[in-house]
Amino acid sequence: MGSSLLSVAEQLLKDLQRTYSETNQIPDDLLIALRFVFGQCALQALDLVDQRSVTCVSSPSGRKAFQVLGGSGHLYMCFTSCHYCPCPAFSFSVLRRNESLMCKHLLAACLSQAMGLCQQEQVSDQQMTHILSGQTEAST
Amino acid sequence: MADILGVVFRRFASGNVTSDVMFPSHVEGNTLLLLGDVNISRSVLFLAAVTAATDLGLKVLFFTQTPFQSLPVSLRASIPGLKLESLKNVKFVYVKSLEDLREDIASLHELASEAASPSSLIIVDSLDHYLHGSRVGPLQDDLSPVAHVAALLHDTAAFLTQILQSRADGQGLCRVMVSFQSEREGSRDSEALAPELLLSVLDRYLQVRCTLEEVKRDGEVGQNEWQVYLSVVCPSQVQQWHMVLQTGGALEFSPVIGGEQQILDQPDESKQENERCGDG
Numbered sequence: 001m002g003s004s005l006l007s008v009a010e011q012l013l014k015d016l017q018r019t020y021s022e023t024n025q026i027p028d029d030l031l032i033a034l035r036f037v038f039g040q041c042a043l044q045a046l047d048l049v050d051q052r053s054v055t056c057v058s059s060p061s062g063r064k065a066f067q068v069l070g071g072s073g074h075l076y077m078c079f080t081s082c083h084y085c086p087c088p089a090f091s092f093s094v095l096r097r098n099e100s101l102m103c104k105h106l107l108a109a110c111l112s113q114a115m116g117l118c119q120q121e122q123v124s125d126q127q128m129t130h131i132l133s134g135q136t137e138a139s140t
Numbered sequence: 141m142a143d144i145l146g147v148v149f150r151r152f153a154s155g156n157v158t159s160d161v162m163f164p165s166h167v168e169g170n171t172l173l174l175l176g177d178v179n180i181s182r183s184v185l186f187l188a189a190v191t192a193a194t195d196l197g198l199k200v201l202f203f204t205q206t207p208f209q210s211l212p213v214s215l216r217a218s219i220p221g222l223k224l225e226s227l228k229n230v231k232f233v234y235v236k237s238l239e240d241l242r243e244d245i246a247s248l249h250e251l252a253s254e255a256a257s258p259s260s261l262i263i264v265d266s267l268d269h270y271l272h273g274s275r276v277g278p279l280q281d282d283l284s285p286v287a288h289v290a291a292l293l294h295d296t297a298a299f300l301t302q303i304l305q306s307r308a309d310g311q312g313l314c315r316v317m318v319s320f321q322s323e324r325e326g327s328r329d330s331e332a333l334a335p336e337l338l339l340s341v342l343d344r345y346l347q348v349r350c351t352l353e354e355v356k357r358d359g360e361v362g363q364n365e366w367q368v369y370l371s372v373v374c375p376s377q378v379q380q381w382h383m384v385l386q387t388g389g390a391l392e393f394s395p396v397i398g399g400e401q402q403i404l405d406q407p408d409e410s411k412q413e414n415e416r417c418g419d420g
Contacts, residue, residue: 063299079295082291091284098340129246
């Protein structure tokens, strides 16, 4: 997975952010590009965005993280500065096989952030520590 | 982190050194993976911590499983006139398990906003020991634990950098230095993750790699000499230094003239190189 593809993906997300802020929708050409760059997980990620599954969690210290509610009801923590997700798909397809840039949860977090569709939640600093260390995972 | 290593190399150079540690401008260089034998890596980490605290006045957090019974390098030989009070900026944190390490790093934000000066250098000694100790259960081939702790370090450094920059007119950087011994005696059992796979994961989050390769003469090690290779993954670039452990215990560095290389993509290496150029 070359660094050039990562650069393309980053530019695509910037284009999407600009377009969505102007028109409130994603044009077909950007949808096709998302599918091309991110593969199957693009549509799954867009479903998660539609369901408003991404929450930006912040604490009084200023620290932030994303929490993504997956289809199975698991809550996945993603960092804001680098790509990581505790889900099995990230571990296998991204880390082990290097076949994908992201899993659907990570992509959903990136898309939600670009489109301004993250829910917001305030937690205490101690709760944020639990979230970042992976001790907090809720099932609904 | 590359800037601190540059200070270490010049500070403890044998002779006058004008070479510096330089990387492409798009490489942040504040996260570094140190590969090598556990003992010499520990000494280099300790030297980096002391240099950062004394020469640069930085606050340092040093995470390790094993308390220091004695100084790993002869500081008195390396730094004549060293005042021990200048080491007060180095805080040693002894944590036994990967879970405790993650929790301690995850909690650094809690005091950062109140602290007079947040940590500017976070060191983790022998990350492989923490990972080895955590492998339990059926998912022993899961790469998630190593990715989690590396990503947590990266994200924590990014957050503390924001804090430092907000207080210092846009200046200030939080660096991370992690040591890792990829080949451990007796560790290549059937259940162990391949070292290359672990390193490929760490490369996603730690941009600069410093490899300490022991010099063999006539096929024998124990010469107390190492070649030091500083490299970034994308684009591939390597800088080379030489390190010697003197009889008195002091470490000395010297640049290898002509040791800078831009590694061009070779047809049979391009796939491997592209695989290493992951996200971070």
